[in-house]
Amino acid sequence: MMRNLRNRVFAMLLLLVLASSLTPSVAAADDMTVQRGMDGSSSVNNLPRSTKTIYLTPLTGDDANSGENADNPVKTIEKAAELAGEGGTVIIGSTVTIDKKTDLSNLTLVRSEDMAGTLLHVISDLTLTNVIVDGNNTDNVMPLANVRGEKGSYGNLVMNDGTVFMNSHGTPIRVFYDGKFTMNGGEIKNNEVTSWWGYAGAIDLDQCEVYLNGGEIKNNSSSIAGAVRVGGHGGYCTLNGTKIYGNTGGHGGAFFVQGMLNQTDAPSADANLIIKSGEVTGNTATTYGGAICAIYNGYETNISISGGVIKDNACTKNPTASAVYLATTTTATGTCDFAVSGSPTIEGSIYLMQAPNKVSTIHVTGEFTPTSPLQLYSTALDESTPSVKYDEGVPVNPQSFASEHEGWGFSADGDGLVWCKLKTVSFASSDGNVIYDSVYANADGLVNAADAPSPTAQEGYSLVGWKLKGTADNDLWDFSHDKVTEDNMVLTAVWGLDAPKLTVDxxxxxxxxxxxxxxELVAEPTHQASNVTYTFAWKRNGVAIPGATDATLTTDEPGTYSVAVTASDGLLTSGVAESEEVVCTIEPHALVHHDAxxxxxxxxxxxxxxxxxxxxxxxxxxxxxxxITPDDTVIPxxxxxxxxxxxxxxxxxxxxxxxxxxxxxxxxxxQKGSSKGLSFTSNAAYGDFLKVQVDGKDVDAANCTVEEGSTVVTLKASYLETLSVGKHALGIVSQTGTAETEFTIAAAAQETLASTGDASTPLATPLLVLASALVGAGALVLRRSRS
Ligand SMILES: [Zn+2]
Ligand SMILES: [Zn+2]
Known part of the structure; x- marks a missing residue:
């Protein structure tokens, strides 16, 4: 069996050398020589760990032994795990065969320094959870786990979280002969695979199924695949979540894919890599295929990508294969099937070996919307050489692809895309005398608007667009429709006058x-270009005001005003600058009420x-x-x-x-002797009465009565008796003045005749005056005695 396998390996390597004319070599990552201490696994989980170390050597051991030293090893992995306990370490001295369903967890398995052969020979179910499988960086180049079918029993390795395969110089995990490997979590890391045994830095598979659902494959290296070799005989590897990064391979920084020579008991010869999700990033190929290297050798070599991310990979020797390398061996005819669909990210260059009878192409099998166009490189660039083939019914879209070759693109041709030489177009000054730039039109004749240059404009002017040289200024080149129909077409710049900047004072x-x-509103436009004139058009409430075409608007109508201004340099008229709206309002009176x-x-x-x-x-x-006027309010x-x-x-x-x-x-x-007084009425108000005077002398209040009506003064008879016969002056003195009259005192009846003559005698008057004076003096005395 071993001999057969080695023969196959030699055959494949020979084909590889023929295909590439290069000898695979290995570039070790800087951290490939990491040494691991016996307690190195303590970082993997947080369970309480045993520090126990048990020696296991199935070939010579005995489960009756203590297992505590190399001279007394136990025989079975079950016994070793039991003795080591949770978190313990098992030093393995000879191959452990898993031939019945086995679950291991929280354990460290270490290859002993002098051990030969495979570490774990898996022909039944083996599930590892939190298990460190440590190659111990010994010179041994055999796998850490060989998962395979044998005599009707089939290996089935499941790798769960916390499980690590590391520090091996042989491919850590080999899966073949109907074996199965599922990686749900954990890591395959730091394996520097140096032997020709080593096809892969992490996993080598053929005639089996491998599912990479989680975890990480990182910092591994081999002379062929940096991470995974997908071999033939019906080898299936499905990437559906695992991150593969930082690996280095000679052919394929991450994957090497190749259908294998058939053998009598193999169901088929095909190799299949299926990428649904997950990441392939930062891997490096020294020779071909930064992420994937696939070489057709006469047997189906299939890659199908419908999702996931492939980017930032590198190919140091051939940058045109920085992402993918698709080739055919010299002796074979036919190509790999590189099928794409869905919306994967595939960045970097895809190298298509395109020689007679081996024209590699991209195969679009379903709706394909990559996150960025796939970059294609051809070894035999020629118009009409196919580059992409589409399944029937799948829409052809050249925009999904970009050429690595300057001046070349893709044009639709039947059910696919063919390479085509691109026509050039130049961008020139408006007079055609200065060429700003020349670019390639797309294969369909369209020019990318983003490819047009941005020539420096004269102040106040902007580039409006481009036109085909010699056509009218208003016949601008429509980048979305107009096509370049011949090589070296020239587009000239079309300039426009900028709209003015505008404020309204x-x-x-x-x-x-x-x-x-x-x-009063004043439009104040400014412009970077000198010698421009302006046109004004005022609007009220959005409606043009007839005749309002001056910079200044004067009006007594309230409303919302704006102005539209255009500039002209005599040849070009700018676009319209619309001002902000200005609201003109009439304020009502602020009325204050005044009472009547x-x-x-x-x-x-x-x-x-x-x-x-x-x-x-x-x-x-x-x-x-x-x-009204103030006078209007007046009531006199x-x-x-x-x-x-x-x-x-x-x-x-x-x-x-x-x-x-x-x-x-x-x-x-x-008449004297009368008993009645004499009454006089003054029209003065009763309230204004002051006193009564007779002959200029005040009459004592006792000698008269004063009554209302207006003012009725009655001189008492007793008083009148004291007056001399003859005329007397009477005054009723009020605050408003004195009402005056005369009255006459007539003599008593018997005296009337005797005294008639006397009354007119000159002597009579002085006597009368004297008598009056005496009466007045008496009145005065009376008043004083009262007071
Ligand atoms: Zn007012
Ligand atoms: Zn009055």
Missing amino acids: AKTTKLHEGSEGTF VNPTCTKPGNTEYWTCEACGKIFSDDAGEHE ETGHNWGEDGHCTVCDALDPDFTPAIIAGADATW
Whole structure:
């Protein structure tokens, strides 16, 4: 069996050398020589760990042994695990065969320094959880796990979280002869595979199924695949979540894929790599295929990518194969099937070996929307050489692909894309004299607008677009429709005058109601170009105002104003600059109410009225509609209404022109001996009465009575008796003046004749005066004695 395998290996290597004319070599990553201490696994899980170390040598051991040293090893992995305990370490001295269902967890398995052969020979179910499988960096180049079918029993290795395969110089995991490997988690790392045994830095498979669902494969290396070799005989490797990064291989930084020579008991010869999700990043191939190297050798070699991320991989020797290398061996005819669909990320260059009878192409099997165009490189560039083939019914889309060859692109041709030489187009100054740039049109003749240069504009001018040289200025090149039909077409720049910058100086935007003022707005455009003139068009409430075409707008109509301004340099007219809107408003009066005031005899009153606090105007109504003058509000004073007593009947004021008069009793005659007094009535008010005077002398109050009506003074008879016969002057003195009259004292009846003559005698008068004086003196004395 071993001999057969080695023969196959030699055959494959020979084919590889023929295909590439290069000898695979290995570049070790910097951290490939990491040494691991016996307690190195403590970082893998947090369970309490045993520090026990048990020696296991199935070939010579005995489960009755203690297992505690190399001279007393146990025989079975079950016994070793039991003795080592949770977290313990098992030093393996000879191949452990897993021939019945086995679950191992929380254990470290270490290859002993001098052990030969495979570490774990898996022909039944083996599930590893939190198990460190450590190659111990010995010189042994056999696998850490060989998963295979044998005599009707089939190996089935499941690798769960916390499980690590590391530090091996032989391929860590080999899966073949209907074996099965599933990686759900954990790591395969730091394996530097140096022997020709080593096809892969992590996993070598053929005639089996491998599922990479999780975990990481990193920092491994081999002379062929940096991570995984997918071999034939019905080898299937499905990447569906695992991250594969930082690996280095001679052929395929991550994957090497090749259908294998058939053998009599193999179901087929095909090798299949299926990528659904997961990441293939940062891997390096020294010779071909930064991520994937696939070489057709006469047997189906299939890659199918429908998802996942392939990027940032490198191929140091052939950068044109930085992502993928698709080739055919010299002796074979036919190609790999590189099938794509879905929306994967495939960045980097895809190398297509395209020789007669071995024209590698991309095969689109379903709707294909890659996150960026796939970069294709051909070894035999020629128009009509196919580059992409589409399954029937799948839409052909050249935009999904980009050429690694300058001046070449892809054009649709039947059910696929063919390489085509691209036509050039030049971008020139408007006069055609200066060529700014020359670019390739797309295969379909369209020019990418983004490829057009951005020539420096004269101040105040901007590039409007491009036109085919010699056509009209307004016939701009439509990048989405116009096509380059011949090589070396020239597009010339079309310049436009920029729209002006525009502000409006709103000098007056508020008027007071009823004012005589106007709104005034001034458009103030500026432009970077000199020698431009402007055209103005004012709008009120969005509607053009006929005739309003000056920079300044004067109006008395309120509204929302704006102005549209265009600039012209005499040849070109700019676009329109629209100003901001300016609102012009008329403010209403701020009315204050004033109450009506009634007039008096001497003071004017006013009507109710309103004044505006802002403009001071006066209105007769609360709406401010009827303006009036201050005089209009005045209600004149009423004037006094004089009564007969000289007082105003309204305010009681005294009439300055009033003179009291005797209205009854004037010129009366009183005969001595009469018992009745003599009454006089003054028209002065009773309240104004001061005193009574007879012949200029005050009459004692005891000698008269004063009654209301207006003022009725009655000289008492007793008093009158004291007066001399003859005429006497009477005065009723009031505050308003003195009402005067005369009255006559007549002699008693018997004396009348005797005294008639006497009355007119010159002596009589002095006597009368004397008598009056005596009476007055008596009155005075009386008053004093009372007081
Ligand atoms: Zn006002
Ligand atoms: Zn009055």
